[in-house]
Amino acid sequence: MLKGRGPEIESLIWLVRTDPVRGGVLLLSGDPGIGKTALLRAAESAAVAGRRRVLSIVGVEAEAMFPFPGLHPWFRPVLNPCARLSETQRDALLGAFGLATQSRPDPFLIALAALELITVIADEEPVVILADDVQWLDPESHETLTFIARRITPDLPIVIIAAARIGHTGPLIDADFPNLVVKSVDDDAAEQILRAHAPHLTDTERRRVHREALGNPLALRELPAVVRRSPGQRSPSLTDRLERAFAGRIVELPPPTRDAVLIATIDPVGKLTEILAATSVLRGAAVSADVLEPAESAGLLCVTEGRAEFRHPLIRSGILQSESMIRRQAAHGALAEVLTSQPYRQTWHQAQSIIGPDDAVADRLEANATIALARGAVMAAINDLERSAQLSSSSGSRGHRLLLAAEHAFDLGRADIVTDLLAAATRTELSEHDTARLEWLREIFNDGVPGDAVRVFELCDVALRSAAGHDADLALNLLLGASLRCWWADTGPAARTRVITVTRGLTACEDDPRYLAILAVAEPVLCARTVIDSLGKFDPAGIADGDALRLLTMAAHAVGDEPTAADFLAGAEEILRHQGRLGLLSQVLSMAVMVNLTLGNLDRASAAAEEGIRLAVETGQPIWRTGTTACESVHQALRGHAEQALELAAEAELAASRGQLNDLLSCVQLARGIAWLSAGRDRDAYLALRRAFDPADASYHQRERFGALMFLADAAVRAGHRTDATQILTRLEPVARTTPTPILGVHLRYARAVLAEDDDAEDLYLLALCQDLSRWPLAKAKTELAYGSWLRRMGRADHARTLLRRSQEDLDRIGALAWADDARAESRANGDEAVWATPDSVDVRQRRQNVADLVAKGLTESDIAQVLCVAPATVDLYRRYSTGS
Known part of the structure; x- marks a missing residue:
């Protein structure tokens, strides 16, 4: 017990x-x-x-x-x-x-x-x-x-x-x-433990042990011996006292036993034959199997099944503290001599046995790193390379090995280790090629540094030198880092142009997915035609490289070709998941959220957001976590969950504002705009969405704004800002003529129709619907809803009925609850009683119940709308349905 x-x-x-x-x-x-x-x-x-x-x-x-x-x-x-x-x-x-x-x-x-x-x-x-x-x-x-x-x-x-x-x-x-x-035992239990293990203590000694042990069971067993040996001494902490209690026992052991215990302390394997062989080397004389018996009798360790195991981890640390560095190094050297059949362990112990440079051991440690990497032990490889650098006599070799270690630390997402290793590498004499790699490594954890055009130019210059040195691979990596700076935050047109110019100079790399990703991410508007044409040359089904599919997804999403992005996404996710490359998978899932939201696949977006946030946290990628959170806020807004959407938007905005990440701040305003629309706060919705189109606002992003245009038009009509929104459309018309980006075409055709005067509206609605929107179900359903609503207002009830019913069914299927409710309300106003009933989903049942509860409490329709963050028309719809009226 x-x-x-x-x-x-x-x-x-x-x-x-x-x-x-x-x-x-x-x-x-x-x-x-x-x-x-x-x-x-x-x-x-x-x-x-x-x-x-x-x-x-x-x-x-x-x-x-x-x-x-x-x-x-x-x-x-x-x-x-x-x-x-x-x-x-x-x-x-x-x-x-x-x-x-x-x-x-x-x-x-x-x-x-x-x-x-x-x-x-x-x-x-x-x-x-x-x-x-x-x-x-x-x-x-x-x-x-x-x-x-x-x-x-x-x-x-x-x-x-x-x-x-x-x-x-x-x-x-x-x-x-x-x-x-696990806390200290109480006084009664402490007394029982003490009497069981030290029954012969005097009352004075017992009181002192109680006072120093503080109810710690191990201390209650081990401190009595210390109290009797040194009645007047006391170490500063309980852990120190315990370690000294164990260390005190080793000095009383016979010298051969003490040597054997030291070997066992530095040899985590604990194999008895190894310990005996190394002890013999350390002493210069053979020792027998009974050499450890005094240590067993002293309660330090036990030998079972050919292995020596310490009774408690504090024993190991206490022994190590009691031995000098020279003794510990000698023990490592002795172990290295006997581990001839295990070169990995042998080299590690050799490295611990020396202080000064030793290039031979440094080379073997670098080989150890290769073995560790082959086994997936990246941290072990990093430690081997760092120690190898310490033992290198050449400054250039030290720097090169530190950079190798930093690359592996990046693979783990360990920005802290990368920073420390790069700082150490800068103090060495790096070759020109390693200097370029240093610049790339400095960049890969800084995707979101805002408006740093100078840094973009520096990266481009280093990329040029790398390409001249026949390292196009490094040049592409540097340019991808530069392009991401241009995407996350505004670096200005000159910096973007520089990235494109240098990239296009790498003509031999045009088939590399990184090449397309760089063009798309750096200049998503001006390079859209080139990127879209080039993407057509790649068959997603014929690509087995998950990272290549990720980069092609990035390129397609950047230029707003969401259907093509979705095609690459499916393969990228499957392959990266199968390969266990979860760091890259979290990035793919983040893109999957917005791609699927834009197209109208809300269920898929929800699953991707949940997993993407978790993986971004696990793999140490804060910028992708923030991006996925921003996308999830858009998802909740589309679902009609205004309160949750606004909370997530605030969380994402806080993180994105620190780096002035225009891309993510634009997504935040999109989420707010949709949330306010679903809550009937049309003016607030318009003001939020309007910010994404203002070049002077931190939420402005030259590509992300396209995805907000449809909702801006809705908010403008409802809030009475049709003229202002029309001016925004006018400024976007030349852009649409310059770039074939699909997302702008889809949203622009919708906005033209919604904002048009009645004389022109029908032609524009028909023009929008005659496009192939089979891959854009959300845009198609919203266009049919807007056209059906316009037809109803024009008194053309029969023509409106089919469109309104179809849009309601599609929006219900998609899960865009707020717009599905709008479609039901429009159908009711059109005299179509058959579509009043809301679908039987968890969201709808909860909303119906919430409305019924608040109606029962006597709240007005306006009050209920404010409490539930929904539009008053939605409250009326659910109230009528709940009461059967």
């Missing part, structure tokens, strides 16, 4: 023994020695008794530099079900453990494979994953565990219980999972 832990054990038993099984995640956090490991053992006993499959993982601080050391023992007992995974996932997972040849799997593909394997096992029997000391897990294992934890749902029979020290950070620790803080 664990003393004083009844409530904690009860919670753990409930979690692992619930019947039926429910998935869940729980974090145990607390100070060192507080009893987290003991509670995990109690959970394990309960899980085994409940016929759960238990998988255990333990973080070891010394292992963090190696590829997937935490994950390997966790999955070793359950690799047989790997045969049921897809070939790609199976190769990635086995490759992470060095059990298969794999060409650099994406870390997220490994995580996907691990999740799939655990799910396969859970289909046969419930799984309980116990993770101890997660703060010491290697980064790859920690990320994988967090990836799995984020995807556990109540209906998935997988439970994760993880223990971590308070004061540490990490993906799982920082995630918003339920946290059970």
Whole structure:
């Protein structure tokens, strides 16, 4: 029985023994020695008794530099079900453990494979994953565990219980999972523990131990010996006192045992044969298997099944602090001598055994990085390259290796590491080519720097030098970074022209998707014709490169060819998801939201937004998270959820305003305009949408404004700003003659008809509807609604009926609730009683109930409209439907 832990054990038993099984995640956090490991053992006993499959993982601080050391023992007992995974996932997972040849799997593909394997096992029997000391897990294992934890749902029979020290950070620790803080035991439990482990203490000694242990179970067991050895000494913190308690024991050990314990401390594998062999090298004389017996008797470690394991992580840290650097380096050197059959580990220990430059070891460390990358262990590769740079005698070699490490850190989305590595690289003597790579790496985390035309010119100059040096690949990367600056924020026409000029000089790269993306993103209006013509040469079904499809999607979306963008999107999403390239997938999903919203595929947009925001957070891409949030605000506005739309718009605006990101601020105004329209606040809607067309406003964007034109026309008519809106159309007519961008054509034809005088309106409506709008269902339904409404006002009820009914059905199917309600209201005004009834959807049922509740409370129609953020006409419609009138 664990003393004083009844409530904690009860919670753990409930979690692992619930019947039926429910998935869940729980974090145990607390100070060192507080009893987290003991509670995990109690959970394990309960899980085994409940016929759960238990998988255990333990973080070891010394292992963090190696590829997937935490994950390997966790999955070793359950690799047989790997045969049921897809070939790609199976190769990635086995490759992470060095059990298969794999060409650099994406870390997220490994995580996907691990999740799939655990799910396969859970289909046969419930799984309980116990993770101890997660703060010491290697980064790859920690990320994988967090990836799995984020995807556990109540209906998935997988439970994760993880223990971590308070004061540490990490993906799982920082995630918003339920946290059970393990606190000190009460006085009664503390006294029971103390009497059980130190019954011979005097009253004075007992009081001192109580005072210093503070209810920490490990301290209650270990401090009595310290109190007796040093009655007048006290370390500044409880952790220090415990570490010194363990370190004090090692000085009392025989010298051979002390050497063996030091070897075990720096060797995270803990294999007894390795420890004995390295100890023999360190001492210069052979040692036998009983050399560790004094350490076992002292309670420092135990030897079972040919492995030495420390009783507590504080023992390892206490021993390391008690030994000098020279002794630790000598131990690493001894281990390196005996690990001849394991070159990766051998090189790592060699690197820890020296201080000054050693080019031979530096070269082997760079080779280690290649091995780590092949196993998907990117952080291990970064650490190898950084240490390799430290050991390089040449300044140029140091800089080159630091830049390699920075590239890999970028792949992980770690802007903090990239910044530090680049700062170190600038202090070296870089070659001209590495200087160009430095500029690119400086750029890739700064997509949203506003109006920095000078930087765009600098990037173009470096791209020119790279191209002259026969590195067109680097030149395209630099130009793509420059073009993104032109997209996210206004850099001015001169900078945009410079990007286009330099790009067009790379004539040999015209078939590269990056080439098209650069033209489209830098100059979406002037280059639209070139880009659209070139996109027609690519067959989405014939492209197997997910990143190429992503870039082609970007190009199509930038020039407003949303149907073509949708065609590339489908393949990009499928391939990137299959490959586990979640960083790029989050970007594709962000584009998918706006593309599908524009076309009218609201359900698909909703799913993409939910996943895209989550992946942008997980992969460390704040600008894409903000972009997806802005798109989701548009989605909620189209659904008629004005309040949610405005909240999301405010969140996106706050983030986008920091970088003056015109592109995202334009999306914010679009969301606000649609939300205000659905709420009947027409003047507010017009003012919000009007900002996107004002070149002096931060919300102005030369391409994004096209997608707001349809809604601007609606708001102008309702709010009495027809003349002002017509002037905006007049200014856009020359643009439409210059560029064939489809989105502008669709919106412009709608706006012309809506804003026209009655004598001209019908011809313009017919012109808009005679276009092929089969890929633009939202625009088609809104045009039919607007034309049907105009026909009704003209007294042509029979002609209006078909259009209004069809638009209502299409808008209901799309999910554009506010406009579907408008169509119903227009049909009712047209005398068509058959379409009064609203569809039976969750949104509609909730809105009907809300209206009925407020009517019952005696609120007026105007008050209800204000409370629910809907138009008064919508309230009247739902009130009539609810009352059957």
